Amino acid sequence: MKIEYSKRFHSIPPYIFAEIEQLKSKKRKEGVDLIPLGIGDPDLKTPRLIIDELIKQVQVSDNQNYPSSMGEEDFRLAIQRWYKIRFGVELDAEEEVSGLIGGKEGVANLTRAFVNPGDIVLCPNPGYPVYENGATKLSDGIPYLMPILEENNFLPDLEAIPTEILKKAKLMFINYPNNPTGAIINTDFLKALNDLSEDYNFFIAHDNPYSEFTFDDYIAPSILQLSKNQVEINSASKIFCMTGFRCAWIAGNKEIIYGIRKIKSQIDSGCPIFIQKAVIRGLNEYRSSQRPEIVLENIKIYEKRRDVLINGLNEIGWKVNKPKATFYVWAAIPENDPNSMDFVKKLINVGVILTPGIGFGQYGEGYVRFALTQPSERIREAIDRMKKVI
Ligand SMILES: Cc1ncc(COP(=O)(O)O)c(C=O)c1O
DSSP states (O other): OOOOOOHHHHTSOOOTTHHHHHHHHHHHHTTOOOEEOOSOOOOSOOOHHHHHHHHHHHTSGGGGSOOOTTOOHHHHHHHHHHHHHHHOOOOOTTTSEEEESSHHHHHHHHHHHHOOTTOEEEEEESOOTTIIIIIIGGGTOEEEEEEBOGGGTTOBOGGGSOHHHHHHEEEEEEOSSOTTTOOOOOHHHHHHHHHHHHHHTOEEEEEOTTTTOBOTTOOOOOGGGTOTTSEEEEEHHHHTTOGGGOOEEEEEOHHHHHHHHHHHHTTOOOSOHHHHHHHHHHHTTOOSSSOOHHHHHHHHHHHHHHHHHHHHHHHTTOOOOOOSBSSEEEEEOOTTOOOHHHHHHHHHTTTEEOEEGGGGOGGGTTEEEEEOOSOHHHHHHHHHHHHHHO
């Protein structure tokens, strides 16, 4: 039997980090102590009250049955309440909210309902690779890469997108607070994006999982504050340090929500009910637009780590600006290093693991991403080690 992969399958690039993984396991076997600042998985604990609720809810036999792929009614109502409290946005839980098994699933399935072969999907680059691959290419769409560059504060240059592309675009993914750059957006820019989408008849999917991961006085907006013709994807993964639980949601335009619900009903059976209930418990801690203590206590820890990293890098002569959001730091690699992959390999030799910018697309070359997922002492240790080789 000859197994043949589809053309669609081949459109997805090979796993770029394979060589790094090999190098890491070699170092580990040699007994090198590794400081992992690569993967964006919060190391802090899921709040206790969420875990307690989960333990309670998993024991209820009704919660052990199939969930609904679009989310239980009480979950959708909790999301409705959250948007009202957090963003001042009124939603109808019946038609304008759907549950997701993680934001990744939402990003990947969204295009299936709207993209025909050859349609354009506008994707930020550097960016979360799923926009380009899992979402666009696996739906036979064509990604148009919008460079998000430091000279434009990591925002897309809207005037640089050709009119012909805009006319063929079905949707645009945006992600602010941004992975990997840590960049933020203001409502004026969201308005410019919303105007463009109306002029050219495509919709915007605001992937917003870091909306609560902001520092100093910055509060992140949602595209839904500008228009309910768009959609936002958000997730319990980062807000409540629940990456392993797989619970997220999409909200906004009811035709778009109808589209993704229909697709999902043929693919998955939703996030387990007891997990949805645990997330409701967390969401209900929001009593005003301010983030509740269970969220803020973790954010304060990441903020301190951010300061430790940036101050430390600046001290060793590596000039990097403080991001106002996310738990990522995006740093231009030192000038004498040729590319991000080789630079990352060099740092693995001293046991510091970063993600090369090229892993987020061609416009990420020349940068590395730090994830602040280690305690401050380990970050300081990483700086001492890097000092010897940069
Ligand atoms: C920009 C962005 N979108 C989506 C996700 C996926 O999050 P989830 O855990 O909800 O699938 C991530 C995870 O790192 C992300 O960085």
